[in-house]
Amino acid sequence: MTITIRRATKNDMPIVFKMMNDLAATLKQNAPSITLEDLYRDGGFDGDLSYFFALLAEDSKVKDSKGLPTAIGFTLCSHSYCWDGRAIYMRNLLVNDSHRATGVGKMLFNAVLRYAKQTGVNRIELHVCKTNPAQKFYEKMGAINAAEKEGHVYYRLYKDVINKFHA
Ligand SMILES: CC(C)(COP(=O)(O)OP(=O)(O)OC[C@H]1O[C@@H](n2cnc3c(N)ncnc32)[C@H](O)[C@@H]1OP(=O)(O)O)[C@@H](O)C(=O)NCCC(=O)NCCS
Numbered sequence: 001m002t003i004t005i006r007r008a009t010k011n012d013m014p015i016v017f018k019m020m021n022d023l024a025a026t027l028k029q030n031a032p033s034i035t036l037e038d039l040y041r042d043g044g045f046d047g048d049l050s051y052f053f054a055l056l057a058e059d060s061k062v063k064d065s066k067g068l069p070t071a072i073g074f075t076l077c078s079h080s081y082c083w084d085g086r087a088i089y090m091r092n093l094l095v096n097d098s099h100r101a102t103g104v105g106k107m108l109f110n111a112v113l114r115y116a117k118q119t120g121v122n123r124i125e126l127h128v129c130k131t132n133p134a135q136k137f138y139e140k141m142g143a144i145n146a147a148e149k150e151g152h153v154y155y156r157l158y159k160d161v162i163n164k165f166h167a
Helices: 010-026 036-042 104-118 134-140 146-150 159-164
Strands: 003-007 053-063 069-082 085-095 123-125
Touching: 003 104, 010 036, 010 053, 010 069, 010 085, 053 104, 069 104, 069 123, 085 104, 104 123
Parallel strands: 085 123
Antiparallel strands: 003 053, 053 069, 069 085
16 A cells, blocks of 8 residues: 655545545534535635645555545645744544554644645644544644643634624
């Protein structure tokens, strides 16, 4: 089994979209509300602001119906900023059942770390459900429970609040 990690291009958005839906199903969450067209628009492929980047893990032995390598794992991240400077938010990480516990998650995580180091990123953020065993994986990768360490509370404003806003 030869695994390669590469950055997803515009052509890869259908598989990124599928993996996002697979991740939601794995986590027993509602399917993402975004569409494939949103990914084409928001990946910065046509010189616009890039809201995310994605990395794909491929196994040379796993091909799609056209005989092309297809992803067996992915991560989707966004560029961010904080008072330490450049940051990355790691949003999604999934390795297909068939390839779990073979080091693919670590390869994807290390690829983000490598990119972070090469581009002067000083912080990688992520959050995970309290009941998700992936916490152990993240801790193995060096992640610290910042909520515990720094007493943070994680907030989010949902779309209904944004849409209700009147200037
Ligand atoms: C979390 C996930 C990406 C890990 O991927 P993986 O390819 O199975 O992990 P790896 O084989 O690369 O494991 C790397 C290390 O983490 C450890 N590890 C991985 N998952 C672990 C778990 N659930 N509990 C304890 N340790 C774990 C491995 O033992 C390994 O340790 P080692 O380096 O000492 O050998 C994968 O389990 C997954 O896709 N889970 C479902 C989706 C999910 O929960 N994603 C995160 C939330 S968005």
